[in-house]
Amino acid sequence: MSKAQTKTDTAKFALALGDDALAMGQRLSEWISNGPFLEEDIALANVALDFVGRARMFLTYAGELEGEGRSEDDLAFFRDCREFSNLLIFELPVGDFANTMARQYLIDAFEVPYFGALSQSKDETIAAIAAKAVKECRYHLRRSRDWILRLGDGSEESHRRVHQAFIDVWPFVAELFEMPEYEARLVEAGIAADRAALRAGWQGEVEATLREATLAVPDGDHVIRGGREGIHTEHLGHMLSEMQFMQRACPGLEW
Amino acid sequence: MNQTAARIEIAPQVPEAAVQALEGVVDPEIPVLTIRDLGILRGARMDGETLVVTITPTYSGCPAMVEIRDSIHKALRDAGIADHRVETTLSPAWTTDWMSEAGREKLRAYGIAPPSRRGAAPTKLAQRHDVPGRGEGTRDGITAGLLSPYGENRPTSIACAAPTGSSQRHDVPGRGEGAAPTITSKRHDVPGRGEGAAPTGPSQRYDNFVGAAPRRDQAVPCPQCGSENTKLVSQFGSTACKALYRCSDCQEPFDHFKCH
Numbered sequence: 001m002s003k004a005q006t007k008t009d010t011a012k013f014a015l016a017l018g019d020d021a022l023a024m025g026q027r028l029s030e031w032i033s034n035g036p037f038l039e040e041d042i043a044l045a046n047v048a049l050d051f052v053g054r055a056r057m058f059l060t061y062a063g064e065l066e067g068e069g070r071s072e073d074d075l076a077f078f079r080d081c082r083e084f085s086n087l088l089i090f091e092l093p094v095g096d097f098a099n100t101m102a103r104q105y106l107i108d109a110f111e112v113p114y115f116g117a118l119s120q121s122k123d124e125t126i127a128a129i130a131a132k133a134v135k136e137c138r139y140h141l142r143r144s145r146d147w148i149l150r151l152g153d154g155s156e157e158s159h160r161r162v163h164q165a166f167i168d169v170w171p172f173v174a175e176l177f178e179m180p181e182y183e184a185r186l187v188e189a190g191i192a193a194d195r196a197a198l199r200a201g202w203q204g205e206v207e208a209t210l211r212e213a214t215l216a217v218p219d220g221d222h223v224i225r226g227g228r229e230g231i232h233t234e235h236l237g238h239m240l241s242e243m244q245f246m247q248r249a250c251p252g253l254e255w
Numbered sequence: 256m257n258q259t260a261a262r263i264e265i266a267p268q269v270p271e272a273a274v275q276a277l278e279g280v281v282d283p284e285i286p287v288l289t290i291r292d293l294g295i296l297r298g299a300r301m302d303g304e305t306l307v308v309t310i311t312p313t314y315s316g317c318p319a320m321v322e323i324r325d326s327i328h329k330a331l332r333d334a335g336i337a338d339h340r341v342e343t344t345l346s347p348a349w350t351t352d353w354m355s356e357a358g359r360e361k362l363r364a365y366g367i368a369p370p371s372r373r374g375a376a377p378t379k380l381a382q383r384h385d386v387p388g389r390g391e392g393t394r395d396g397i398t399a400g401l402l403s404p405y406g407e408n409r410p411t412s413i414a415c416a417a418p419t420g421s422s423q424r425h426d427v428p429g430r431g432e433g434a435a436p437t438i439t440s441k442r443h444d445v446p447g448r449g450e451g452a453a454p455t456g457p458s459q460r461y462d463n464f465v466g467a468a469p470r471r472d473q474a475v476p477c478p479q480c481g482s483e484n485t486k487l488v489s490q491f492g493s494t495a496c497k498a499l500y501r502c503s504d505c506q507e508p509f510d511h512f513k514c515h
Contacts, residue, residue, distance in 0.1 A: 025316075039489035039499060046491040053316025057345070128346035132315050135348065135515055143490050 006189055009182040010123060011065035012085070013192055015075070016183075016228060018058030019086035022076055023236070024107070025051030026243050030094050043143060047104075050136040057129045077247035081236050087227040089172035091236045095165065098158065101147040102165035108141035109205050110176050110198065117193035126191065145209055152213025163215055170218040175225045177202075183228075262353055263291065264298035273299060273306055276334035283322040284494050285512075287365045290323060294353025297344055306331065306339035311349045313515070314495040351515045368478045368500065368511040475511045477502035485509075 028048035035041025059072040084091075089107065094100045115137055118130035151162040177199045179187065186192035210217050226232065246253060265274055277296060282288045290296040290310065297309040308327055312320050324341050331339050351370035354362075359369035474483035482504035492499040497510040 039491070042493070043489060043491035046495045049316035049318065049495055050314060051316070053312070053314065057315065124346065128348070129315075131348045132312075132345055136315060139490065139513075 001185060001189060006186070006191070007065055009186050010126070010191060011062050012182050013186055014058045014065060014126065015062035016085040016087075018055050018062055018072075018075070019084050020055075020090045021051045021058060022055035023084070023086045023090040023239065025049070025055055026239060027091070027094050028100075028104075031100065036097055044100075047140055047143075050133075050140070054129065054133050054136075057132075061125050061129070073247065077244045078251075081232050081240060082230040084232065084236060084240075085228050085230060086236075087172075087175045088224060088233055089169065089175060089227075091227070091233060091239060092169065092172065093235050093239075095168075096161060098151055098161035098165040099168065101144055101151065102162055103169050104140070105144035105148045105209070106169060106173055106206065107176075108137055108144045109209075110202055111137040112141050113198050113201060114193060114195070117198070121192070122190040148209055148215075149213045152210065152215040159214065162213075166210070166215060167218050170220065171222045171224045174223040175227060178225065178228075180228050262294070263296060264300070266298075266300040268301040269299045269306065270336070272334045273331060273336050273339075276330040276336065277308065277327065280323070280326045280330050283319050283326070285362070285365070285367065287361045288358050290327075292355050292358030292361065294349060294351075294355075295323065304338055306336055308339060308341045309344050310341060311344050313349050317495060319494075349515070351512065354512075362512055363478045366478050366509060367497065368475050368509060370512045370514040371475070475500055477505060477507065478509055479507045480505040 025048045028044055028051060031044040032041065032048070035044050055076070056072050059075045063070040063072060063075055089103060092099075092103060112134065115130040115134035119127050119134055121127040121130060148162065151158040153159070177195045179192070179195055183192050183195075187194050207217050224233075277299060278289055278291050280290050280296075282290060282293055282295070285293075293313070295310050295313065297311050299306060299308050301307070308331075310320075310323065310327070320343070327341050328339075331337075352372065354370065362369040475485050475487075476483050477485050477500075480502060482502055484503040485500050486503055487498060488501050488508065489499040491497075492510045496513055496515065498513050499508065500511050501508045
């Protein structure tokens with residue numbers, strides 16, 4: 001594989017990881033001032049900040065690799081839906097608290113081993129961002145797992161809601177373990193980490209946690225995919241309209 | 256053993272005035288600590304006539320970085336060093352191990368419990384990796400070389416982790432005494448659910464997964480009265496780097512600078 005090809009692939013990869021983190025950070029930040037109690041409000045905001053920080057690093061790097069002078073802000077605020085390449089699971093609306101935590105837990109359980117693997121990437125920048133991210137992901141997972149136990153094994157109402165939340169999000173988890181061609185090439189090159197190889201360990205972790213939380217593991221083969229190709233749910237447009245409004249109205253505005 | 260001093264690289268050509276100016280820059284959120292105490296300052300060197308200062312963020316999204324950068328510019332300008340630039344480095348990733356002893360003491364005096372220091376890995380705990388049924392599925396394929404799936408940093412982070420709700424649930428007799436929003440108490444307070452259903456295995460399995468199993472001998476002592484009888488109230492406090500605790504003896508709430 002040529003150097004130029006690797007660079008193009010790496011730019012796409014960094015952009016995709018940046019978009020994942022950006023969508024998640026934006027969604028989580030919707031909870032600010034709406035959390036169920038003060039400590040949880042602060043926790044959600046802190047987790048959102050970790051994702052936004054990660055997004056900034058990946059998008060900045062994607063812009064550098066692309067070499068067209070686009071900054072993190074250009075990439076975040078001046079692209080439309082079809083140009084976003086985040087996985088669909090990250091753009092889903094926050095829903096109620098059970099929806100938020102079910103998605104969070106499934107993603108955290110993926111990201112801990114994923115960023116652990118990616119921290120060994122041959123691309124130094126990606127490895128460095130991943131090494132920072134994995135430390136934060138461990139903290140996220142501790143908290144989201146506790147919430148799944150608490151909600152699942154809590155009241156009838158919380159059990160019912162979180163049970164439904166896992167059913168709702170389940171069709172979107174398969175995408176976490178799939179890779180477009182450019183990413184598969186990067187796996188070969190030792191730059192990306194093999195997502196498919198993480199599936200079994202992830203499944204084991206999730207099944208054990210849900211069992212402990214007295215929740216059934218959703219089954220069903222229904223899979224919804226398309227994020228990496230820019231085919232999104234209707235929710236992303238609404239999210240972007242809120243996230244991008246200020247920069248679209250007043251381009252280049254700074255606080 | 257002060258690892259901080261060892262890790263900050265100040266080139267000999269850097270003028271003394273610059274070093275002094277940099278040492279005076281404080282963290283905007285914890286103003287008793289300098290960026291050197293925190294390990295945010297990574298180094299300084301000369302690039303021709305230009306002074307280059309290197310810093311590293313604590314957390315990925317740490318909003319204080321902008322202000323820290325501004326403070327460095329101001330401190331250097333005030334010291335008459337106009338020709339300088341500030342660079343950010345991500346690697347190696349920041350760790351609370353870089354916090355100086357002096358910094359830890361200043362934190363404690365300020366009312367924030369400092370991060371515990373990571374010790375050598377206790378062998379017994381390090382073997383947790385071998386708990387049956389964990390992680391085996393991820394060791395094959397191309398990632399095998401890349402991946403230390405559930406093991407990365409485990410020995411050190413075990414020694415360091417804050418107690419989590421899930422461990423208390425299994426470890427502490429008479430658990431869930433009804434303290435308000437701690438992580439686990441609620442589920443046991445809810446009538447008609449969960450009692451008798453708590454299995455013993457999964458929590459350990461999970462801690463293994465996270466690579467940060469809590470240790471009961473790693474209590475976070477209260478910075479006010481020194482008691483080790485303290486409780487985690489929330490894993491996130493007033494900033495990303497802090498968790499919220501309460502002392503069960505003097506009843507004071509306090510921040511704990513998380514081990515990271």
